[in-house]
Every structure is written in C-alpha cells, then in structure tokens.
Amino acid sequence: MEITLLACENIEFVNNDIDKFYLLGKVINKIGLDVLPSVENISVFIKLFYIPDKEVTDLQVAIYDDENEMIAHSNKFVVHNSRPDNNIPGIDTHLNMSFVVCKEGIITIMLYINDEIRAKYPIRIDLHNKERGVQ
Numbered sequence: 054m055e056i057t058l059l060a061c062e063n064i065e066f067v068n069n070d071i072d073k074f075y076l077l078g079k080v081i082n083k084i085g086l087d088v089l090p091s092v093e094n095i096s097v098f099i100k101l102f103y104i105p106d107k108e109v110t111d112l113q114v115a116i117y118d119d120e121n122e123m124i125a126h127s128n129k130f131v132v133h134n135s136r137p138d139n140n141i142p143g144i145d146t147h148l149n150m151s152f153v154v155c156k157e158g159i160i161t162i163m164l165y166i167n168d169e170i171r172a173k174y175p176i177r178i179d180l181h182n183k184e185r186g187v188q
Contacts, residue, residue, distance in 0.1 A: 057100040058164050058172040064096040064147040075145060083177040090155045097150060097162060097174075101132070102143030109133045113165040116152050124160065125152035154178055 063078035077098055084093060097114055104110060110133065115126040127148055134142040154160070157180050164172040 054104050054166075054171075055102050056164065056166075056172045057098070058162065058174045059098040060162055060174055060176060061096045061098060064098055064149075066147070075147065081176055083179060084154070085179045085181070086154060087181070089157075089180060090153050092151060093154055094149065094151050095176075096147055098145070098147045099164060100143065100145050101166075102141050104134050104143050106134055106142055111165075111167050112146075113168075114148060114150065115163050115165065116150065117161050117163060118156070119158040119160070124154075125150050 059077065060081045061078045062081060065076040065078075067074050067076060075098065078096070081095060086093075099112065099114075101110070109131050111129050111131055113127055113129045116124050118124050127150065132144045132146060134144065136142055136144075152160075157178050160176050160178060162174040162176070163170050164174075
C-alpha cells in the first residue's frame, strides 16, 4: 500500500455529472500566529493506493505536539476500495480538524492505518508571523 498525506488550508470534493475530484487549497508547511493559545483549522488529504481489493481498512488521524502530547484526533473510520476493476485500487478522502496550539514548535499529523502509524506530516508553528504556507 502506498500513502500520500497532505495538510491544506481547505479541501473541496467536487462531484458533478462529468467527474469526481478533489480541489486542494494551499498546502501547509508552517502556521504563523499572532497570539497563543490559538484555535487552528486544517484539512487533511489522504490518498491510499494499491490497497487490497476486498480488504477493509481502519483509518484514524491524530495531531501531536513536539513533546508527543496528542492535541487532536479524529474518530476511526473504515474505508475500502470502491474503484472499478480497470483502475488502481485505492481511496481518496479528507477530513477537517480543529486543534488548540499552546506553544511554538513542530506539530505532527499522524495517519494510523489499522492502529499502526503509516504516515507523518510535520508543520512548524511560529509566533509573530500570521501566515500559512510553504517554506
């Protein structure tokens, strides 16, 4: 199984008569804040491919601070391949998460698959620089 994990400002799922797809907003590598504590919102994009055809997979996302304290987590949810036989087996999904930031440092988004950490995504938290983006 291969995995892509991204944090974005926003994610939109488009399902129209012609196609279904995701629109990913700005990819986040850092978050600048004016004040602490602060409540932040992010969207997490998850892409799994080459997953076993008939297997169900439990997913959960958690966010940890740089002292390994969990500051947010999603509920577990079950996914399975629903793509036609001629496509690469997998799923694309996303979730929106809110969390409280109490200090500067690195937070890490962790993707658990069947209760095992399978992907990580770090984000730098800085004070006095209210911006999001790539650096």
